[in-house]
Amino acid sequence: MTRTLKELFIKNILLLFALVSVIILGLIVLFLFLEGLPVFEVVSVADFLFGLEWYPTYDPPDYGIWPLIVGSLVVTFFAALLAIPLGVLSAVYIAELAPGPVKEIFKPLVELLAGLPSVVLGFFGMAVVAPLLQNTFNLPTGLNIVNASLILAFMAVPTIASITEDALYSVPAEFKEASYALGATKAETIVNVVMPAALSGIATAVMLGMARAIGETMVVLMVAGGAAAVPESIFDPVRPMPASIAAEMGEAPVGSIHYHALFATGIVLFFMTLAFNLAADYISERFRETGSGTL
Amino acid sequence: MKRRYLKQHLFLLTVRGSALLIALAICGFFIFIFVRGYGVISWEFITEAPRDMMTKGGIMPAIIGTLYLTLGALAVALPLGVLAAVYLSEYAKEGRLLRFIRVGIRCLAGVPSVVFGLFGLGLFVVRFGFGSSILAGSLTLGFLILPTIIGASEEALKAVPRTFREASLGLGVSKWQTTTRIVMPNALPGILTGSILSIGRAAGETAPIMFTAAAFFTASLPKSIFDEVMALPYHIYVLATAGTRIAETRPIQYGTVLVLVGLVFGINIIAILLRSRARKTKRW
Numbered sequence: 001m002t003r004t005l006k007e008l009f010i011k012n013i014l015l016l017f018a019l020v021s022v023i024i025l026g027l028i029v030l031f032l033f034l035e036g037l038p039v040f041e042v043v044s045v046a047d048f049l050f051g052l053e054w055y056p057t058y059d060p061p062d063y064g065i066w067p068l069i070v071g072s073l074v075v076t077f078f079a080a081l082l083a084i085p086l087g088v089l090s091a092v093y094i095a096e097l098a099p100g101p102v103k104e105i106f107k108p109l110v111e112l113l114a115g116l117p118s119v120v121l122g123f124f125g126m127a128v129v130a131p132l133l134q135n136t137f138n139l140p141t142g143l144n145i146v147n148a149s150l151i152l153a154f155m156a157v158p159t160i161a162s163i164t165e166d167a168l169y170s171v172p173a174e175f176k177e178a179s180y181a182l183g184a185t186k187a188e189t190i191v192n193v194v195m196p197a198a199l200s201g202i203a204t205a206v207m208l209g210m211a212r213a214i215g216e217t218m219v220v221l222m223v224a225g226g227a228a229a230v231p232e233s234i235f236d237p238v239r240p241m242p243a244s245i246a247a248e249m250g251e252a253p254v255g256s257i258h259y260h261a262l263f264a265t266g267i268v269l270f271f272m273t274l275a276f277n278l279a280a281d282y283i284s285e286r287f288r289e290t291g292s293g294t295l
Numbered sequence: 296m297k298r299r300y301l302k303q304h305l306f307l308l309t310v311r312g313s314a315l316l317i318a319l320a321i322c323g324f325f326i327f328i329f330v331r332g333y334g335v336i337s338w339e340f341i342t343e344a345p346r347d348m349m350t351k352g353g354i355m356p357a358i359i360g361t362l363y364l365t366l367g368a369l370a371v372a373l374p375l376g377v378l379a380a381v382y383l384s385e386y387a388k389e390g391r392l393l394r395f396i397r398v399g400i401r402c403l404a405g406v407p408s409v410v411f412g413l414f415g416l417g418l419f420v421v422r423f424g425f426g427s428s429i430l431a432g433s434l435t436l437g438f439l440i441l442p443t444i445i446g447a448s449e450e451a452l453k454a455v456p457r458t459f460r461e462a463s464l465g466l467g468v469s470k471w472q473t474t475t476r477i478v479m480p481n482a483l484p485g486i487l488t489g490s491i492l493s494i495g496r497a498a499g500e501t502a503p504i505m506f507t508a509a510a511f512f513t514a515s516l517p518k519s520i521f522d523e524v525m526a527l528p529y530h531i532y533v534l535a536t537a538g539t540r541i542a543e544t545r546p547i548q549y550g551t552v553l554v555l556v557g558l559v560f561g562i563n564i565i566a567i568l569l570r571s572r573a574r575k576t577k578r579w
Contacts, residue, residue: 003469010471014382020375021445022399024438028406031417089313097310106318113321115492115563117499119528120552123535124324127545154324157317187303215407217502218528222536242409242502249413249506254421266413270406277405281398 032270036263039063048264054228054239056248056258063261067228069268071238074231075224076214078149079156083213084206086153087160091205094161095168096190114158122222125151130223137235143225145234151219156209163208167201168194200287207280215273217242241269325556332553335546341554345512349534350543354551359516360429360524361498361558364508367433367520368440368497373490375437376444377479380486383445384452385474404442408502411439415507430520432508439503440493447489451482484573491566495559501528511537527555 039048043063051064090110094103129150130142171194179189195202225237226247239247245262252258343353387393415435425431455478463473479486501509509529517524531551534544 007470011382011386014378014386017375017378018382018387018396019399020379021403021441022396024441025399025403025406027418028403028410028414031414032410035413035417086313086317089310090317093310093314097307098314106314109318109321112325112560112563115495115499115559117501117528117555117559119499119501119531120328120556123531123548123552124328126535127548128327154320161317185299185303187306188299191306211405215405215409217407217409217412218532221502222532242407245409245413246502246505249416263413263417266410270410273405273407273410274402277402281401 029270032263032267036260036265036267039257039260039264042257048261049268052230054244056252056261061257063257065241065244065261065265065268067230068239068241068244068265070230071224071228072214072220072240072242072269072272074145074238075148075152075220075240076210078145078234079152079213080206080210082149082153083156083160083209087157087205087209088164088202090157091161091164091168092190092195095165096186096194110158110161113154114162116155118155118216118218119222121151121155122218125219125223133235139235141225141237143223144237145224145231148220148224148238148240149234151223152213152216155216155219156213159212160205160209163205164198164202167198167205170201171197200283203287204280204284207276207283211273211276211280214276215242215269217246221246241265245269328549328552328556331549335550336553340550345547349512349547350540354525354527354530354547354554356513356516357525357527357530357551358554358558360509360513360526361528361555363429363517363524364432364436364504364526365494365497367429368436369490369494371434371437372441372444372493376441376490377448377486379441379445380448380452381474381479384449385470385478400442400445403438404446408439408500411435411503412506414438415503420507425521427506427508427510427523428521429508429517429524432504432524432526433520435503435507436497436500439500440497443493443496444490447492448482448486451485451489452478454485455481484569488566488570488573491562491569495562495566498562499528499555499559501526501532504529505532527551527558531555 043051048063048065049069050066051062052066053062053064054067055062090106094107094110098106125147126143129147132142133139133144133147134142175193175197176189179193184192220240221243224240224243226239226243227237228239228244229236231238245265248258249262252262340353341358342355344356345354346352383393383396387396412435415431419425419431419434420427423431459477459481460473463477464470468476504526508524509526510523511525511529511533513523513525531548534548534551535541
């Protein structure tokens with residue numbers, strides 16, 4: 001009897017440890033709201049979200065984060081434009097085309113990139129890509145949307161490639177065999193059979209890659225240029241939300257309106273990434289391939 | 296017929312081209328970082344503190360700071376993560392509660408690093424009054440890597456064959472003893488691999504420590520866990536963006552980048568070697 005009790009006790013203690021992640025997540029949300037909501041005593045939610053002026057240190061200050069939201073969306077969009085085809089096609093190469101030895105080199109190389117600290121990529125964007133862009137296109141600054149999108153895409157490729165690769169591997173071999181037996185070429189088989197069958201995995205990969213790009217801080221902080229204005233061209237500098245938070249939090253006095261405004265920006269950022277992550281989750285759960293029977 | 300082969304050719308060319316482009320970009324990037332940083336690194340660079348407004352000297356305090364922060368993060372995340380994984384793999388039953396916990400872990404894994412920074416600032420630095428310190432930074436980084444450690448540990452625990460557990464339980468051993476004496480020792484290499492990989496991630500993170508632990512310059516090495524520290528990633532960021540001596544400190548920046556990249560990859564390689572050794576000596 002005491003043994004059963006002891007086991008029950010242990011089980012519940014372990015449950016508490018398993019709940020720590022949920023508790024931390026709850027605390028993160030709680031603190032974002034606790035420290036973020038006071039800003040809405042000064043500005044309305046609509047003015048905060050859609051206000052075009054972000055001048056938190058002026059007198060009187062303006063707290064409109066629309067330019068920051070647009071900045072985040074724009075760099076993520078262009079990063080996606082580059083990273084999705086490159087990531088998916090690289091995965092196709094690894095899964096379907098690469099001969100053994102090439103695969104043995106290429107795969108770790110991509111994994112190496114995945115493990116790279118983002119501050120290093122940001123530094124590379126500043127020190128190498130920025131001067132290159134500036135001189136080539138004769139721009140006032142090389143720190144702009146193009147630069148940030150390039151570096152973010154470079155960062156998102158490994159995420160997209162590795163998850164897509166897993167999805168491609170999970171396509172049953174009979175599918176390909178049936179396609180070849182009908183006389184389809186390799187390309188036709190990949191495009192018309194393998195990729196559609198792996199579509200949910202590819203979509204998950206894309207969502208997670210984008211979640212990573214929109215939440216990435218150091219890259220946009222260092223290479224996006226930092227101008228809090230709605231951009232007019234792809235060579236304009238922008239100030240995505242994470243960059244604004246990271247750059248200004250050091251100067252905003254604890255408890256000031258500015259401090260609360262940055263936490264409120266954090267709320268918006270948190271829910272945007274959460275949306276991408278939940279979408280990825282939903283797609284992979286809803287359309288999970290469990291063998292040839294489900295298709 | 297001809298058009299089909301042309302199409303096939305074009306498609307395969309695009310796929311190969313994309314892979315080649317990525318491979319070249321990655322190789323080019325690493326070669327560039329290595330070439331620029333290699334000449335800067337010397338014994339003095341690793342063992343001395345910065346001098347003359349950061350333009351001379353080394354980065355020793357930043358290396359030490361990063362070591363403290365990553366070890367601190369591991370001390371926070373490893374016990375929490377392993378015990379959570381034990382629950383998920385050995386004790387939990389399918390159902391609402393388990394799904395709830397899993398969604399929580401996945402969402403935590405998706406929280407942007409700068410939001411972790413905000414959380415650490417709000418809770419540890421301000422509310423708990425730790426100030427910007429090793430303690431606050433380690434806690435923040437620890438919670439950041441917690442989902443990774445849970446994931447890796449759970450996978451390692453699940454890889455232990457069922458028969459091991461059944462044999463033990465069949466002898467009348469209790470579940471907890473089976474878990475601690477049979478399952479966990481066999482899962483240890485896998486747990487270690489995952490943990491080491493997550494240390495690599497913690498070492499390179501910048502945004503979570505910016506407001507919770509990192510200092511631009513400290514006159515002396517930290518004496519307690521309530522002191523601020525310099526850290527490699529933050530050092531790179533500050534030297535590259537702040538102040539008027541960006542051009543002068545550029546060599547030091549490249550050197551620091553190479554040290555950080557070397558450190559992170561060194562950690563990853565240790566994990567990979569450990570994994571392949573564990574696979575060879577596996578007893579099942």
